[in-house]
Amino acid sequence: MTTLDAAVPAAPPGHAAPGRGPVRFLGEARFFWRLLTRGAVLLMFTLGIYRFWLTTDVRRFLWSNTELSGDTFEYTGTAVELLLGFLIAIVLLVPLYTLFFVITLSAGPIGEMSSLLSFLMLVVLGNYAIYRARRYRLTRTIYRGVRFHQSGSAWHYALCAVLWWGLVILTLGLAYPFAQSQLERFKMRNTFFGDLPGRFEGTGWALFVRGILMWFLSIVPFMVGLIATLGAIDWDALAADGGSDDLSGWFDATGLSGAIVYGGFSVGWLVLSIVVFYPLFQAMVLRWWTSGLRFGEVRVTSHLRTAQIYGVYARFLWYALLFSLVVLVMVVLALFTVPSALKEEHSKLSEIIATAALLVTYLVAALGYSTIYQATVRLGLWRSVVESLDIAGGAALERVHAGGEASSPIGEGLADALNVGGM
Amino acid sequence: MTKSGHAIFFDGKTTARHDVTVELAPAELIIRDADRTVLAQWGYDDLETLSAPDSVLRVGKRGNPVLARLEVRDPELAAAIDEFSVPVDRSGRSERRMRRNIVIWTVVATASLLLVAVLGLPEIATRLAPLVPYSVERRLGEAIDAQTRAQLDDRRVGAAFECGSAETEQRGRAAFDKLMKQLEAAAAVRFPLRPAVIRRPEANAVALPGGRIYVFQGLIDKAERPDEVAGVIAHEIGHVANRDNTRSVLQGAGLSLLFGMLLGDFVGGGAVVIAATTILQTSYSRDVEAAADLYGVLLMTKIGGDPRALATILQRLDGGIHPGGIRILLDHPETQERVTKINAAAAPGPRRALLDDAEWSALKRICAGG
Numbered sequence: 001m002t003t004l005d006a007a008v009p010a011a012p013p014g015h016a017a018p019g020r021g022p023v024r025f026l027g028e029a030r031f032f033w034r035l036l037t038r039g040a041v042l043l044m045f046t047l048g049i050y051r052f053w054l055t056t057d058v059r060r061f062l063w064s065n066t067e068l069s070g071d072t073f074e075y076t077g078t079a080v081e082l083l084l085g086f087l088i089a090i091v092l093l094v095p096l097y098t099l100f101f102v103i104t105l106s107a108g109p110i111g112e113m114s115s116l117l118s119f120l121m122l123v124v125l126g127n128y129a130i131y132r133a134r135r136y137r138l139t140r141t142i143y144r145g146v147r148f149h150q151s152g153s154a155w156h157y158a159l160c161a162v163l164w165w166g167l168v169i170l171t172l173g174l175a176y177p178f179a180q181s182q183l184e185r186f187k188m189r190n191t192f193f194g195d196l197p198g199r200f201e202g203t204g205w206a207l208f209v210r211g212i213l214m215w216f217l218s219i220v221p222f223m224v225g226l227i228a229t230l231g232a233i234d235w236d237a238l239a240a241d242g243g244s245d246d247l248s249g250w251f252d253a254t255g256l257s258g259a260i261v262y263g264g265f266s267v268g269w270l271v272l273s274i275v276v277f278y279p280l281f282q283a284m285v286l287r288w289w290t291s292g293l294r295f296g297e298v299r300v301t302s303h304l305r306t307a308q309i310y311g312v313y314a315r316f317l318w319y320a321l322l323f324s325l326v327v328l329v330m331v332v333l334a335l336f337t338v339p340s341a342l343k344e345e346h347s348k349l350s351e352i353i354a355t356a357a358l359l360v361t362y363l364v365a366a367l368g369y370s371t372i373y374q375a376t377v378r379l380g381l382w383r384s385v386v387e388s389l390d391i392a393g394g395a396a397l398e399r400v401h402a403g404g405e406a407s408s409p410i411g412e413g414l415a416d417a418l419n420v421g422g423m
Numbered sequence: 424m425t426k427s428g429h430a431i432f433f434d435g436k437t438t439a440r441h442d443v444t445v446e447l448a449p450a451e452l453i454i455r456d457a458d459r460t461v462l463a464q465w466g467y468d469d470l471e472t473l474s475a476p477d478s479v480l481r482v483g484k485r486g487n488p489v490l491a492r493l494e495v496r497d498p499e500l501a502a503a504i505d506e507f508s509v510p511v512d513r514s515g516r517s518e519r520r521m522r523r524n525i526v527i528w529t530v531v532a533t534a535s536l537l538l539v540a541v542l543g544l545p546e547i548a549t550r551l552a553p554l555v556p557y558s559v560e561r562r563l564g565e566a567i568d569a570q571t572r573a574q575l576d577d578r579r580v581g582a583a584f585e586c587g588s589a590e591t592e593q594r595g596r597a598a599f600d601k602l603m604k605q606l607e608a609a610a611a612v613r614f615p616l617r618p619a620v621i622r623r624p625e626a627n628a629v630a631l632p633g634g635r636i637y638v639f640q641g642l643i644d645k646a647e648r649p650d651e652v653a654g655v656i657a658h659e660i661g662h663v664a665n666r667d668n669t670r671s672v673l674q675g676a677g678l679s680l681l682f683g684m685l686l687g688d689f690v691g692g693g694a695v696v697i698a699a700t701t702i703l704q705t706s707y708s709r710d711v712e713a714a715a716d717l718y719g720v721l722l723m724t725k726i727g728g729d730p731r732a733l734a735t736i737l738q739r740l741d742g743g744i745h746p747g748g749i750r751i752l753l754d755h756p757e758t759q760e761r762v763t764k765i766n767a768a769a770a771p772g773p774r775r776a777l778l779d780d781a782e783w784s785a786l787k788r789i790c791a792g793g
Binding site (some may be wrong): 042046053065067071072101143144146398 | 522
């Protein structure tokens, strides 16, 4: 059968003219906006329960509009599966939360360590969920009638991830490239498209070399500023003289005034460098990541341009600004009209109305920004990344045999309940 | 009506693309490759539409363990299949109907969830709180106490966190103890109170679970009569007696369970959850404060103090007295309302001085040693 299949042309007649690369994104932003806006309204009225349906719709849109060598991907997951996974996760998590609560109350060293202990457990569990959720998404991804799948122990992954992220924090981010490459290696080693095994060939050093200058420009000044801040404070003076009434004199004597200046500068620098460098950083990591992906003989290269990522965030900022203005006008109008109606009587009813108004304003704002983010950043990143890809050895994709089973959605549910859910 | 057309078929076993002819037979569609070999025969009622770009109709066989797919790009053929097959639903009408049902039921579920949160949870917590054994409450209090102390103690050298231990503060401590003794005897709370005056400049007082009450130095500084201090302490004893802290811990746990988990997080950071929880808890706390005020008034009347003194000091401090809830709404009127209610509840009765003048001036200097 395979010999016959190899004869099938890669791009049959009747197809639209190929874009720049073999991978194209066919979706229109218009439809995505509509889908997200409707979803946001429903999310508000269902206090978020609609998210299972929205997530599924979003994935269907992104997957089925991504075309590789003339064929589109397909997402076969359903909202009911996600809901079920979430309910199962709750059943598992409620006893755990109860346990944490009991531990907090118990005396002795266990009680004192309880917050650290529960934090660690949640971090491990979160990473476990991330890996299982990836398995769910992969096994719901179909291309040419064959599904992706993932093997490997999620606990093993969670342990590795926690150790690596601990190292990243200890080294102030220097270990980030190595953590990323090792974790991605773990994931891709266990990823399959049918019988085609995946692997990851990006190296930590390659990313390290590209990112080190950025690290020096952002983290180093911040750390120097932090050390200067701590050094400027006269700890003895601070400890000795706490009750002085002369505030400005006290600030000078303890060195706090200097410390505030240093601290302000270093935090300001960090924020500024994040704003300026983040798209650059993201473009760099995305390019490095996608260019390291391999499936059998299939090799991926990315031509993602940094300017595209800046453009994506600029669009987000522009829409967010417009939306902020609208919300501001609405709040000001509400402030002028509502309190005058409430002033006469401070009954329970007026209190409830005011509370509800506050909650609704908050929800509208939060959902609005989230919708704008999804429609600009998420779609923009997806489109830019997908269209930047070049595929070598794509012929191997023509003769892949099916393999793998659909996995349970518990991972997704757990990730959702733990708030670590991703794509 | 189109009876046949061209399409692409994936057999679900390999990724090979088959250019096929689809024939629409009366009961099923028949998929044949270029050699006229039949690749698949699918009954119309077994078909299911799968997600695809707008220009493509992608169908599979329902419940098929093999992921065989037929992709129709010819709009006429797609329309014909849609016509023949009931489950194939290109207009999305039945999908929309299903969605509408889901939305309606989730809205109903949300409403019932909110009702439980607003009406049910306080009731449950009120009934559960008295059942919590004192030993557990005390332990809870100690956990909270450690945090509270860490937050409040600004660690000045040469002065203890609690006032009344230094040589010059002994007389003030005695006066404070005398005041507390009268209040505690009249209150008859089931477990011992553990009050202390602490070195903090704010005019405030806090009650923790397990009977711990902190009176801030700032409050004693701002008070003009012993009855005002006693009134505030009586209010705090009300919190202890009503087990408000235990109840609010139970309520908080219930709320975060209800919302934190069910709401999930589409907007990031669980911010909605925090907002909803905060707002609901503030609304609970109104009633709780009112109950504690009433308790304070009764307690003050019992020991022969001035029940209106609490209102006087509340008015002077204008609402800044209780750190329990974060005040977001209608800050000012709340104090006014409390004052009105306190004054209305205060019954005239026999009055006596809770502390004599010497004791009162000693109490005013209870933190003088620091």
